[in-house]
Amino acid sequence: MKHKIRKIFRSPLFLVGFGIFMLMLLMVLIYPLINPGNPLQSIGLGNFARPGTYVSLYDSVGSQRSVLRLPEADSKRVASLLGQEDRVKMAYWLDVTGKDIEGLNINDTEALLSAWKTHYDGKERPAGMTKADRNFYERLNKRLVAASNAPALSLSETDPASGETVEKGSIGKDDYVNISAVANVKTLPLGTDNFGRDVLKELVSAAGTSLVIGLIAGTVATLIGLWLGLLAGYLGGWVDDVIMFFTNIFTVIPGFVLLILISYSIGQDQRGATTVAVVIGLTSWVWTARSVRSQVISLRNRDHVNLSKLSGHSVLRIIWRDILPYILSYVIMAFILQVSSGILAEAQLSLLGLGPKTTEVPTLGLMMNWAMLYSAHLNGSWWAYFPVIMVIALISFSLNLMNTGLDQVFNPQLRS
Amino acid sequence: MKGYRKYFTKKIVWFMVTFAAALVLNFFLPRLMPADPVAAITGRLASGMTDATAVSRIYKQYQAEFGTDKPLMQQFFTFLGNLTRGDLGTSFSQYPRKVTDILGSAIWWTVFLQLPAILVGWLLGNVLGALAAYIRKGFDKVLLPLTLFLSNIPAFGMAVILLVVFAVNLKWAPISGGYAFDMIPNASFDFMRSVIQHYHLPFWSIVLISIGGQAIGMRSMSIYELNADYVKYARFLGIKDRKIVRYVFRNAMLPQVTGLALSIGTMIGGALVAEIIFNYPGLGTTMYRAVTMADYPLISATTLIITVMVLLSAFLLDILYAFIDPRVKAAQIN
Numbered sequence: 233m234k235h236k237i238r239k240i241f242r243s244p245l246f247l248v249g250f251g252i253f254m255l256m257l258l259m260v261l262i263y264p265l266i267n268p269g270n271p272l273q274s275i276g277l278g279n280f281a282r283p284g285t286y287v288s289l290y291d292s293v294g295s296q297r298s299v300l301r302l303p304e305a306d307s308k309r310v311a312s313l314l315g316q317e318d319r320v321k322m323a324y325w326l327d328v329t330g331k332d333i334e335g336l337n338i339n340d341t342e343a344l345l346s347a348w349k350t351h352y353d354g355k356e357r358p359a360g361m362t363k364a365d366r367n368f369y370e371r372l373n374k375r376l377v378a379a380s381n382a383p384a385l386s387l388s389e390t391d392p393a394s395g396e397t398v399e400k401g402s403i404g405k406d407d408y409v410n411i412s413a414v415a416n417v418k419t420l421p422l423g424t425d426n427f428g429r430d431v432l433k434e435l436v437s438a439a440g441t442s443l444v445i446g447l448i449a450g451t452v453a454t455l456i457g458l459w460l461g462l463l464a465g466y467l468g469g470w471v472d473d474v475i476m477f478f479t480n481i482f483t484v485i486p487g488f489v490l491l492i493l494i495s496y497s498i499g500q501d502q503r504g505a506t507t508v509a510v511v512i513g514l515t516s517w518v519w520t521a522r523s524v525r526s527q528v529i530s531l532r533n534r535d536h537v538n539l540s541k542l543s544g545h546s547v548l549r550i551i552w553r554d555i556l557p558y559i560l561s562y563v564i565m566a567f568i569l570q571v572s573s574g575i576l577a578e579a580q581l582s583l584l585g586l587g588p589k590t591t592e593v594p595t596l597g598l599m600m601n602w603a604m605l606y607s608a609h610l611n612g613s614w615w616a617y618f619p620v621i622m623v624i625a626l627i628s629f630s631l632n633l634m635n636t637g638l639d640q641v642f643n644p645q646l647r648s
Numbered sequence: 649m650k651g652y653r654k655y656f657t658k659k660i661v662w663f664m665v666t667f668a669a670a671l672v673l674n675f676f677l678p679r680l681m682p683a684d685p686v687a688a689i690t691g692r693l694a695s696g697m698t699d700a701t702a703v704s705r706i707y708k709q710y711q712a713e714f715g716t717d718k719p720l721m722q723q724f725f726t727f728l729g730n731l732t733r734g735d736l737g738t739s740f741s742q743y744p745r746k747v748t749d750i751l752g753s754a755i756w757w758t759v760f761l762q763l764p765a766i767l768v769g770w771l772l773g774n775v776l777g778a779l780a781a782y783i784r785k786g787f788d789k790v791l792l793p794l795t796l797f798l799s800n801i802p803a804f805g806m807a808v809i810l811l812v813v814f815a816v817n818l819k820w821a822p823i824s825g826g827y828a829f830d831m832i833p834n835a836s837f838d839f840m841r842s843v844i845q846h847y848h849l850p851f852w853s854i855v856l857i858s859i860g861g862q863a864i865g866m867r868s869m870s871i872y873e874l875n876a877d878y879v880k881y882a883r884f885l886g887i888k889d890r891k892i893v894r895y896v897f898r899n900a901m902l903p904q905v906t907g908l909a910l911s912i913g914t915m916i917g918g919a920l921v922a923e924i925i926f927n928y929p930g931l932g933t934t935m936y937r938a939v940t941m942a943d944y945p946l947i948s949a950t951t952l953i954i955t956v957m958v959l960l961s962a963f964l965l966d967i968l969y970a971f972i973d974p975r976v977k978a979a980q981i982n
Contacts, residue, residue: 480662480666481665481666481669483910484666484913484958484959484962485666485669485670485673485913485955485958485959486913486914486916486917486954486955486958487913487914487917488913488914488916488917488920488954489913489917489951489954489955489958490673490677492935492947492951493673493674493677493678493947493948493951494677496678496939496944496947497677497678497679572800573914576802579802579804580802580804580917580918580921583804583921583924583936584921584924584935584936584939585936585939585940586939600804600805604808604924604925609808609811609812609816609925610816610823612816614812617808618809621801621802621805621808621809624801624802624805625797625800625801625802625805626800628800628802629796629797629800632796632799632800633793633796636796636864639868
């Protein structure tokens with residue numbers, strides 16, 4: 233046994249899988265300690281805030297200011313105002329009015345602006361351009377002029393007594409605030425989702441829940457499959473016939489369909505994460521049962537089992553002492569696969585709208601479902617769905633790597 | 649043909665038995681659940697209603713519509729009777745359309761999407777797996793982890809990634825549906841072109857998913873066969889490598905056919921969810937709509953159709969297997 237374990241930990245495939253899995257597990261366990269709080273709390277109003285660091289505008293106004301004169305500040309400010317569409321439209325105006333824009337790169341802000349400043353004339357009427365179009369260019373020009381002049385913004389406050397607006401100060405374009413002096417700064421590494429929840433916090437919690445779902449489903453499936461397989465294989469006879477009859481039926485009837493039928497019938501209110509996990513386990517024991525049975529059949533006439541029988545040991549004892557140890561490696565491998573397919577099953581079920589109740593805990597499938605419902609994939613909010621897909625893929629990748637590694641240790645023919 | 653008769657009869661009997669079991673499960677499972685589906689539907693429809701008699705009238709009407717006020721066995725025979733007449737009930741969400749009418753169009757979209765995709769994925773996967781086993785070394789080292797990772801991206805995940813990259817960003821393919829939204833299905837050339845444009849992304853997402861698993865299976869089967877005694881013996885005899893490899897891969901393919909027969913249910917399940925992402929007008933999307941609209945007759949009919957599809961494809965693969973593996977025939981004659 234010790235030898236086998238040492239061998240397992242020398243298999244590179246197993247080690248890589250184990251490492252990834254442990255990393256995920258550590259993340260699930262440790263991250264909530266660093267960033268405590270309810271993962272389902274909405275912190276953002278409106279949906280899908282981009283990933284990044286958010287600085288309180290209100291607090292930064294009152295913070296200690298320093299004046300920095302940075303050479304590129306002006307062009308950066310203007311560049312940030314110009315979207316890709318604006319740039320294309322500017323080039324279009326220059327082109328339509330017959331200005332020389334040979335070799336102009338619209339992503340070169342400086343060149344584009346200088347061409348614009350020298351050539352733009354609000355009175356010109358390019359052919360085929362409507363009044364609305366001309367107004368658009370006028371507004372764009374106004375914005376650009378304002379951005380490059382950057383007049384100081386005045387801060388004012390309404391006096392509660394008189395109702396008068398009193399100027400309190402002004403913000404110049406060279407005023408800077410040290411980010412550490414601002415009281416409220418929040419980094420959202422993965423932004424927020426459609427409900428304004430912190431995606432990273434939710435993702436970590438969801439990964440935890442999904443792992444638990446996978447573990448419960450895997451345990452239920454393995455226990456059922458193991459017992460049915462042992463009984464069918466060891467007892468044989470009519471017990472074997474009955475068990476194999478049902479096993480064969482459930483091999484062909486897709487578990488996925490049973491899962492949908494049962495989940496729908498249970499109803500949204502009764503579907504907690506645990507219930508869903510148990511139902512997944514109940515519909516996926518077939519493979520374990522089949523293979524345990526065939527292994528037991530090859531074992532049950534071995535000498536040591538016969539010896540045990542002659543010694544008058546009970547059936548349970550024979551199964552426990554003389555058969556289980558031989559098929560243990562196999563059962564563990566099957567369990568690992570069950571865990572990973574359980575996680576996947578939950579995700580698919582949730583995407584169909586049959587996942588766990590939405591109000592208690594997030595799961596990977598539910599996060600995916602919400603992201604799809606709110607069209608995160610169509611409006612460019614990659615942070616709401618891509619990390620979820622990657623976490624699902626990484627969990628099952630690591631479990632499968634571990635499984636392949638174990639397979640190579642226990643079936644030496646696969647190595648060479 | 650003589651040797652096959654017994655095998656086929658056995659397979660057909662099994663098919664009938666599993667079909668019967670599927671029917672029983674499809675009918676009894678939802679009815680054995682503690683929750684009353686009729687009550688759940690009434691609850692959704694009557695939410696906000698304060699008049700208790702009105703609510704109970706709705707409940708009574710649905711009870712009559714489903715026949716849930718009658719004893720369970722009688723309901724089952726009514727269900728079977730309706731089934732033989734091809735009647736799977738009336739849809740709730742698309743009242744008064746018949747369920748068979750809705751599924752009649754959806755099923756072909758699913759069949760024509762999934763059948764070629766799974767076959768192509770299976771073939772590509774097997775070729776890659778065999779190559780990985782034969783060439784080993786660097787090819788194996790790079791390809792194995794890559795395919796392993798690829799095969800672990802869930803089908804819906806692959807669908808989303810392809811959709812975002814090729815439809816939203818690169819605009820090479822349309823975003824959703826099975827044909828352009830302003831068209832009515834007909835036999836014209838324009839319509840076919842639109843269908844093909846919409847076909848690509850769902851097709852490739854299913855292919856990419858199925859490649860991984862098949863390649864890994866084929867690789868280990870081939871390695872197993874390459875180490876078999878008959879290969880060593882053939883090498884001793886001086887038979888050319890190319891000829892040996894042909895035998896090896898033929899033998900390694902056989903379990904892959906069985907593997908496909910057994911895993912086809914899971915594959916179809918995954919592909920159905922991928923359909924939802926593309927809003928493809930097949931069974932997956934129909935099921936999704938049915939679930940969101942609480943359209944009970946439609947859900948139950950869809951699950952039944954999917955089960956039958958899986959059963960049929962497994963059955964056909966079994967038949968095919970008999971023809972490609974002569975041992976099956978030999979076993980039946982003896």
